Amino acid sequence: MARRVVIIGAGGHAQVIADIMLRSADAGSDIVPIGYLDDNVDIIGQHRLDLPVLGSTDYLQFVPHDAVIIGIGDNRIRYRMFNSLQRSGESIVTVCHPSAVIAPDVSIGSGTVVAARTVINPGSIIGANVIINTGSIIDHHCYIGNHTHIAPGSVLGGGVTVGEQSLVGMGAILLPQCTVGNGCTIGAGACVHRAVSDGLTVIGVPARPLPRQA
Ligand SMILES: CC(C)(COP(=O)(O)OP(=O)(O)OC[C@H]1O[C@@H](n2cnc3c(N)ncnc32)[C@H](O)[C@@H]1OP(=O)(O)O)[C@@H](O)C(=O)NCCC(=O)NCCS
Numbered sequence: 001m002a003r004r005v006v007i008i009g010a011g012g013h014a015q016v017i018a019d020i021m022l023r024s025a026d027a028g029s030d031i032v033p034i035g036y037l038d039d040n041v042d043i044i045g046q047h048r049l050d051l052p053v054l055g056s057t058d059y060l061q062f063v064p065h066d067a068v069i070i071g072i073g074d075n076r077i078r079y080r081m082f083n084s085l086q087r088s089g090e091s092i093v094t095v096c097h098p099s100a101v102i103a104p105d106v107s108i109g110s111g112t113v114v115a116a117r118t119v120i121n122p123g124s125i126i127g128a129n130v131i132i133n134t135g136s137i138i139d140h141h142c143y144i145g146n147h148t149h150i151a152p153g154s155v156l157g158g159g160v161t162v163g164e165q166s167l168v169g170m171g172a173i174l175l176p177q178c179t180v181g182n183g184c185t186i187g188a189g190a191c192v193h194r195a196v197s198d199g200l201t202v203i204g205v206p207a208r209p210l211p212r213q214a
Contacts, residue, residue: 010036014071022096027098067091075165079147082129151191
């Protein structure tokens with residue numbers, strides 16, 4: 001039986017998730033998106049990818065549904081929303097684009113979004129409420145902590161660990177066995193070759209702390 005899923009948020013990332021679910025449904029998944037909830041009251045009643053913006057987020061209790069997914073890119077906001085939805089007993093689905101290549105032994109937590117043309121190789125563990133964004137590559141035996149975002153086109157070598165609520169920016173490269181802590185930001189295009197401590201932002205090739213943090 002179809003599972004009706006409400007998307008929290010209606011911005012760009014939420015629409016990417018809607019697209020993933022619509023394509024997954026075409027490919028035989030039982031998950032069916034029914035619309036968005038967004039606190040921008042100006043867009044209520046509008047449509048995105050033919051799905052309606054049903055109301056603001058506090059309207060969830062009035063929408064018949066089976067599960068939710070969070071369509072918000074910002075890690076901190078997504079983290080808060082995830083905890084709040086879990087506390088209220090919501091089922092939070094995991095969605096994977098049909099074009100993603102995921103090894104059979106990979107574990108993926110609830111609420112995680114795996115976008116188009118990603119590859120996740122054997123032995124990797126992906127936490128809850130994570131975004132594995134378009135075209136990124138997670139090689140074998142990586143660990144990605146909860147609420148983290150691996151942005152489009154980034155490449156993680158084998159055995160890489162990324163902590164919780166970190167952002168690996170677009171096109172970044174993390175060399176094999178590197179460790180990135182919690183709450184880190186890896187700048188777009190950076191090449192990380194050694195450990196990055198909690199809370200640090202690094203940029204460039206090779207990656208170094210932003211000057212104001214160094
Ligand atoms: C690293 C980053 C977080 C810095 O953002 P910020 O704190 O607002 O920094 P600023 O834009 O003020 O730039 C600070 C300095 O770093 C440089 N810089 C910023 N981003 C850089 C990057 N990715 N690579 C190299 N240098 C960078 C700027 O040129 C600037 O240098 P200057 O002081 O010599 O002029 C941001 O630029 C970035 O790369 N974010 C990742 C975005 C992303 O991939 N999001 C995912 C979307 S799906």
